[in-house]
Amino acid sequence: MGERTEGSNSLGKDERLFLLLLWGSLLFGVVSSSPTPRKLFGEITSPNYPKPYPNNNISTWDITVPKGFVVKLNFWQFDLQPSESCLSDYIKVRKDLGQFCGQLGSATGNHPGVRDFVSKGNQMRLMFHSDFSNKENGTLIPYKGFLAYYQAVGKYESTTPCRRGAQGYSSPGECRGALGCIPNRQRPQDCSQTCMCGKPDKPITGIQRIIGGSTAPPGSFPWQAKTHIFGLGGGALLGDRWILTATGGRMSLAEVAKKIDVFLGHTEVNKIHELGNHPVRNVSVHPDYDPDDENNFNGDIALIELQDPVPLGPNLLPICLPDASNSTFYANSYMGYVSGFGVEKNVLADRLKYVSLPVGDQRSCKKWLQGKEVNGKPMVFSENMFCAGSPSVGKDICQGDSGSVFTVKDSESERWIATGIVSWGIGCHKSYGFYTKVINYLDWIKEITGM
Ligand SMILES: *[C@@H]1O[C@H](CO)[C@@H](O)[C@H](O)[C@H]1NC(C)=O
Ligand SMILES: *[C@@H]1O[C@H](CO)[C@@H](O)[C@H](O)[C@H]1NC(C)=O
Ligand SMILES: *[C@@H]1O[C@H](CO)[C@@H](O)[C@H](O)[C@H]1NC(C)=O
Numbered sequence: 001m002g003e004r005t006e007g008s009n010s011l012g013k014d015e016r017l018f019l020l021l022l023w024g025s026l027l028f029g030v031v032s033s034s035p036t037p038r039k040l041f042g043e044i045t046s047p048n049y050p051k052p053y054p055n056n057n058i059s060t061w062d063i064t065v066p067k068g069f070v071v072k073l074n075f076w077q078f079d080l081q082p083s084e085s086c087l088s089d090y091i092k093v094r095k096d097l098g099q100f101c102g103q104l105g106s107a108t109g110n111h112p113g114v115r116d117f118v119s120k121g122n123q124m125r126l127m128f129h130s131d132f133s134n135k136e137n138g139t140l141i142p143y144k145g146f147l148a149y150y151q152a153v154g155k156y157e158s159t160t161p162c163r164r165g166a167q168g169y170s171s172p173g174e175c176r177g178a179l180g181c182i183p184n185r186q187r188p189q190d191c192s193q194t195c196m197c198g199k200p201d202k203p204i205t206g207i208q209r210i211i212g213g214s215t216a217p218p219g220s221f222p223w224q225a226k227t228h229i230f231g232l233g234g235g236a237l238l239g240d241r242w243i244l245t246a247t248g249g250r251m252s253l254a255e256v257a258k259k260i261d262v263f264l265g266h267t268e269v270n271k272i273h274e275l276g277n278h279p280v281r282n283v284s285v286h287p288d289y290d291p292d293d294e295n296n297f298n299g300d301i302a303l304i305e306l307q308d309p310v311p312l313g314p315n316l317l318p319i320c321l322p323d324a325s326n327s328t329f330y331a332n333s334y335m336g337y338v339s340g341f342g343v344e345k346n347v348l349a350d351r352l353k354y355v356s357l358p359v360g361d362q363r364s365c366k367k368w369l370q371g372k373e374v375n376g377k378p379m380v381f382s383e384n385m386f387c388a389g390s391p392s393v394g395k396d397i398c399q400g401d402s403g404s405v406f407t408v409k410d411s412e413s414e415r416w417i418a419t420g421i422v423s424w425g426i427g428c429h430k431s432y433g434f435y436t437k438v439i440n441y442l443d444w445i446k447e448i449t450g451m
């Protein structure tokens with residue numbers, strides 16, 4: 001695993017940059033077309049909705065979401081002719097989730113109410129049926145039909161992201177650190193997010209000791225991005241369209257937005273390239289970052305906006321962001337993980353690796369930095385940074401690729417949260433690494449992403 005700033009006894013910044021560029025150009029070019037997105041949410045309505053539905057109609061919908069997810073559906077409008085056992089007009093939710101008809105508050109029929117319908121697998125079938133006439137006592141009654149929304153939700157979701165209030169729908173109640181969630185583009189004003197962040201399919205479990213450079217199993221760090229900006233770097237998926245990363249060094253990222261390559265969705269280098277490059281729409285670098293000051297990485301945070309939302313699945317999921325009001329995860333010795341495709345012993349890894357590191361004691365890190373000057377000047381250790389690692393335990397612990405994230409597992413919500421971004425370090429062995437403190441930038445991230 002590589003890190004950004006080396007001490008005077010190893011490769012200089014420019015030499016490293018050159019090597020990384022070389023490696024980058026070797027890897028680049030194995031690019032194929034983008035995968036086809038699978039839909040993560042959508043709406044289903046009765047025929048002619050919001051006008052009354054026709055007589056004698058049978059319609060069927062098959063909802064399919066990516067593997068590893070289930071379909072969650074609820075009805076936002078429901079007005080079908082009531083009948084005993086719902087045999088005249090009805091909608092059937094397969095399999096075995098029920099047959100419904102009627103109007104809210106009606107004594108006959110079987111109104112679905114506000115409940116969530118959740119499929120067992122990644123498919124759900126809806127069947128609508130209307131009979132010859134919607135007449136009651138000789139008068140024609142126009143029934144409006146139904147409007148349903150569905151979303152893909154992670155298999156591990158136990159709470160629904162949206163709660164209904166008495167007069168409709170309130171905003172998400174259960175999405176802590178919701179910035180890592182998927183905005184619902186269908187109804188941005190309402191129930192606006194699906195919380196599928198920070199829930200890897202195959203999480204790393206039970207490790208509370210320092211590990212140097214283990215191979216990451218598929219699905220363990222599904223938010224990991226591999227970037228080529230000025231060389232090899234990392235990043236993490238936020239929502240389905242943003243990459244959280246570091247600024248990338250001395251040049252302005254915005255100037256090179258068109259040249260940035262973003263790869264996602266696999267732990268093997270050649271496979272991730274086969275999946276294709278994700279074109280970049282825009283790049284935002286934090287205004288506090290000064291690319292000309294080599295001794296100060298304050299504000300080392302950037303967001304890459306992808307042209308298109310990515311197709312989520314077990315190997316590609318967003319990370320959560322921390323809760324603004326809770327700094328528990330920055331406590332001394334809190335264990336975190338850094339994954340990356342970085343350089344290991346001067347060889348480029350062919351698989352995603354990870355290290356497990358404790359958050360450092362900020363005073364010890366400050367002390368450790370004393371006397372370690374870069375270009376004759378001390379490094380700035382600002383309040384927007386934190387350190388991690390443990391010089392005494394040394395071995396092969398390096399700090400991952402620049403831009404990769406430092407993640408922790410919140411044992412309460414069982415979600416993984418990005419608390420830091422790999423920013424800078426001095427040397428690789430027996431050292432601390434320095435990270436951008438994500439919790440200090442939540443407002444900026446919100447402003448840029450609109451999430
Ligand atoms: C049901 O209604 C839709 C929309 O009007 C129409 O396209 C479809 O052909 C109808 N199906 C039947 C079986 O009448
Ligand atoms: C239809 O007739 C029944 C019984 O006479 C009555 O209870 C019901 O309210 C009537 N429905 C309408 C829509 O007029
Ligand atoms: C690109 O990002 C910059 C910086 O955040 C922003 O000012 C600009 O409006 C964005 N451009 C587009 C096309 O979204």
Ligand SMILES: *[C@@H]1O[C@H](CO)[C@@H](O)[C@H](O)[C@H]1NC(C)=O
Pocket residue numbers: 325326327328410411412413
């Ligand atoms: C902060 O988060 C931790 C871990 O989820 C939790 O145990 C703690 O209660 C939270 N503290 C506050 C003040 O919310």
